[in-house]
Amino acid sequence: MSGLQPGDPLPQRSVTIDQATLIRYAGVSGDFNPLHWDQPFAATFSPTGGVIAHGMLSMGLLSALLTDWLGDAGRVRSMSCQFRAACPVGAEVTLGGEVASVDDDEGTATLAIWVRLDDGSKVIDQRTSRAVVTR
Amino acid sequence: MPLNADRVGHSYPPYRFEVGREHVRAYAAVTGVADDRYHDDAPDVDAEGLAVPPAYVACIAGARAWTRVMDDPELAAHDRVMHGGQELDFSAPVRVGDTLVCTPRIVDLRSLRGMELLTVEVACTRTDGTPVVTSSSRLVFVPEAGP
Numbered sequence: 001m002s003g004l005q006p007g008d009p010l011p012q013r014s015v016t017i018d019q020a021t022l023i024r025y026a027g028v029s030g031d032f033n034p035l036h037w038d039q040p041f042a043a044t045f046s047p048t049g050g051v052i053a054h055g056m057l058s059m060g061l062l063s064a065l066l067t068d069w070l071g072d073a074g075r076v077r078s079m080s081c082q083f084r085a086a087c088p089v090g091a092e093v094t095l096g097g098e099v100a101s102v103d104d105d106e107g108t109a110t111l112a113i114w115v116r117l118d119d120g121s122k123v124i125d126q127r128t129s130r131a132v133v134t135r
Numbered sequence: 136m137p138l139n140a141d142r143v144g145h146s147y148p149p150y151r152f153e154v155g156r157e158h159v160r161a162y163a164a165v166t167g168v169a170d171d172r173y174h175d176d177a178p179d180v181d182a183e184g185l186a187v188p189p190a191y192v193a194c195i196a197g198a199r200a201w202t203r204v205m206d207d208p209e210l211a212a213h214d215r216v217m218h219g220g221q222e223l224d225f226s227a228p229v230r231v232g233d234t235l236v237c238t239p240r241i242v243d244l245r246s247l248r249g250m251e252l253l254t255v256e257v258a259c260t261r262t263d264g265t266p267v268v269t270s271s272s273r274l275v276f277v278p279e280a281g282p
Contacts, residue, residue: 025165025166028162028165029193030194030197031197045215055217056197056221060166060190060191060193063190064168065167066189067163067168067189068170071170072186073185073186076189076228077225078223078225080220080222081221082219083218083220
């Protein structure tokens with residue numbers, strides 16, 4: 001996977017985020033914020049009025065995509081994600097990215113990465129979300 | 136009631152985190168890693184030293200740091216909170232078998248459109264102090280609706 005060039009795309013993935021996914025993610029990560037499983041609690045302040053996915057699950061889906069695409073997760077130098085649209089339970093999300101720029105001196109490529117809902121809403125916005133990887 | 140801005144700069148007690156094979160396996164499964172090395176049960180697959188998926192750092196720098204922050208009576212955090220953004224900066228990959236020492240610290244607190252944005256940094260090092268990864272989480276606290 002050496003020699004990444006600007007414009008090179010990451011493969012895309014689509015994933016359905018159901019309540020069981022959020023429960024599994026809570027159990028593994030230890031993030032038991034009731035915003036992600038308790039409907040009456042979530043209704044009091046959630047942007048959707050209901051349970052939403054963990055931002056770190058969306059980032060985790062991108063992390064999995066990078067792990068598989070790069071073939072070595074150790075190539076990731078940094079990741080930065082801004083969580084925008086909330087992802088409601090039951091949503092199908094699509095994720096991907098592309099090489100935004102390369103740095104020959106550092107031997108790195110900067111990837112613009114994104115997660116979207118099927119209506120096009122940006123859960124993770126590629127304008128502000130990046131991964132820096134070794135080329 | 137607003138969070139206490141005097142806590143900006145405060146560090147919480149460090150904790151030790153051991154990166155275990157089975158935990159990384161569970162994380163890889165729920166986030167959809169396809170690579171067999173993260174899943175295979177065959178006894179000849181040796182995952183010792185395997186680099187973890189980068190966002191696995193959420194498990195290292197998340198819950199236990201979070202407990203320290205939320206249980207800090209001087210900060211006065213509350214549970215109406217969402218995650219606004221996340222940065223991970225690696226000095227070295229995190230690998231299965233690593234033991235890390237993690238120190239949470241409050242680095243910023245600001246208001247935006249009636250909400251409070253708290254930035255919590257968790258610096259993760261080897262036991263000899265060598266830096267491995269720093270996590271920076273921006274947490275959005277939503278106030279109770281007014282009367």
